[in-house]
Amino acid sequence: MTSIKEVFVDLHEKYNKVMKLLTEDSKLDPDNEPYLSKYSARQMLIGMKANLENLQKNHIESIERSKITGMLGAVNLYLGIVSIDVDEMSTGESYLEKCHEIIKDHLNSSELIMVTLNMYNQFGILWAQRDNEKSKTYLEKAEKLYLDYKKSAVPPVDICDLFNYSFQENNTEIAWKNLAKIHTFTLYYLAQIYGSLKDALKSSIYCHITLQRQLDSNDYDPIDWALNAATLSQFFMEKNGFKQARHHLTASSYILTKYEEELNRISERNETYDAKMEIFNHRSADVARCWVKYGLLLLIKSKERLLNHTDDIDVNCSISSDLSFLNLEDSTVTSRDLKSLKFSSLNIDHYENKITDKFILTMQDARLVFLNMQTWLHKAESYYSLDNFASDHIEIVQDKSQIYLNVAFFEDNPENQAKIHKRRIDLLENVVNNVNPKYYLQYCRQIWFELGQTYSEMLNIKSDRLKESSDRPSAHILTKINHLIERILQKQYQKKFLMILKKLSFKLVFMLVL
Structure with missing residues (x-):
């Protein structure tokens, strides 16, 4: 007769195989069978589910019963995740509901907190395609549960350790990190949901918090992080939040610079290195284009501000380039939320101060912005050449022309204005x-x-x-x-x-x- 220990060892081995199928093998599946590994994992999970349900029927010790409950909840969770991944939403929902039914009396226990948080996140993903408000409800449950559990200071049990025969093997340091990572995903999903609910400002705050948590945990891809920070800056600048936009763009460039230093330390220059450098150059050019948009939009908004407030602008104009001074009446965010839009772990003040975040008032101000933009324009044009990326190159030239146009507004001398327009003509006719x-x-x-x-x-x-x-x-x-x-x-x-x-x-x- 098979002992309970042997059953647990078998379940542990199968769990490891499932994780390999889902996290490694699935990335290598052929295009004509994109879910091959996930289907294999599902079959294995179904077998594990049957074994655990049989064990649950036996009269075993309470500690083993608790362990079986945790494993059975986790197996149903993964069955739900796989079903959602392969676009079988109804099946996925059924497995998630079964998971909830199994663990409902132990949602905030140390053994099941990770299963619970993952379950709420998956419900959030599922309902995001049907009902954004319901999706938000699940994600907010996950957010609150994490914050409450963290206050308890009780070490959580990692899901992988549920399948170990003894809880003594639980690595609490890794478990805390994985718990925090699950919460980061919760915040990321909340950012998407608030965006879908047209609460863009709230969404941007959750995006920022997600980026900050990735920095704090040192768990991020530099290219993805830099692009996400630069993309977020575009939203801020469109809201006149040039202070926040500049900070996020500076952080983006800083992370890319650090990543470039890392690439330069690689001694073996092979195809893998070349591929990484190509991606780096490509995305660095994209961030450079975001900087160009920053300078252009700062000039445009400054011009509009002056045209709309010709008399005593400092008194009559309430528009600020700092979002923390935004009128938040009827808003779901607070001034404190907006003041916290800063990456406190990055020492980038020196880099930020290379360009202003204040509205332009004089030609001298405009000239400084213009000169700063030349660096970013050159970087963008160097990658997006006319020969290789004609459409992108043309758009960059159009932005460059618009920078000239808006700089001309601040120039009082007609002769100099004409010279600026002549540069625009040369630029546009050349392309x-x-x-x-x-x-x-x-x-x-x-x-x-x-x-x-x-x-x-x-x-x-x-x-x-x-x-x-x-x-x-x-x-x-x-x-x-x-x-x-x-x-x-x-x-x-x-x-x-x-x-x-x-x-x-x-x-x-x-x-x-x-």
Whole structure:
């Protein structure tokens, strides 16, 4: 007769095989059988479930009964996870409900706390596709349970140790780390749910907390972390939170720099190294583009702020570049939440101060932003070249042109304004002359339109100078103006150009006749 110990040893071996199938083998499954390993794991779990249910019927010691309850709950949990992963939602829900039924009297026990938290997370994932509010309820249960359990300071039992014959083998340090990791997943899922519920600010706070916890536990992929931090910065800057956006972008660049140092220490330069460097260069260029967007949006928002508040702006304008000063009436977040949007474990103040997070007021301010952006533009263009990534390259050039345009707003000298617009023209004509409109017609139309606007801006500057002068215009000036008109005519792919041109030409002819 098989002893209870032998049964437990067999269950432990099968558990390890299941984990290998789910965490390792499944990544190598062929494209035509993407769930091959997960189906194999499910069959093994079904067998384990039957064995445990048979054991549960026997009159065994209470400590073994508690252990069997934990293992049976865990097996149903994994059956639910596998079913959800292979898109069998109803089956997955049934297994999760069975898991809850088994462990409902021991939800916050040290042996079952990890099973419980994972179960609530899986319910959250399941219901995210059906009912976001219900999904949030499950995830909030997981969040509260974790915080309450942590206060108890009772060492948790890792799920893998449930399948060990003796609890004495439980590694409490690893168990605490794994418990914290489960909670990090809870916060990540809550971030997604709040986003789906249109509470973007709350979602951003949970995203930040997730990133902070990954840093604290030193459990993250540098590339993924940097991209997530940079993506979060885009949300903050669109909300005028340039202080928070700058901090997250700086953190992103800092993590990438540290990762580059790690790559440079690799002595064996093989295909694996080359692949890692390619990914690094690619994602570094993406973060550089986020920095370009930061500078551009800071200039645009500063320009709008000045145009909307022409008198005593410091008194009449309540817009702040720091989200912690946001009006939070009827909001689900607090000022304290917003003030905590900082990675306290990273010493990056020195890097942050290379560019302002305050609204631009003068040309000197704008010039400093412009100069900082040149570094990031160069980095982005170096990777996204016109030959290899034409669409991306064109978009970067368009951003560069818009930076020039918005810097020109802060320039008081008309001659300097004209020079800035001339740079835009050179930039845009260079790229549009080197792409085939047959394949990039949408981009070409956008650039033609912008070129028409830019020539019109220059024509306005020249005509304003003529109006201010009492002297008859020289032949040289008239030649320049005629050239500008000709260039506008060449860009008349949009009706708007013709309307602008007619108005400007009429004004110019009328002025010259006088």
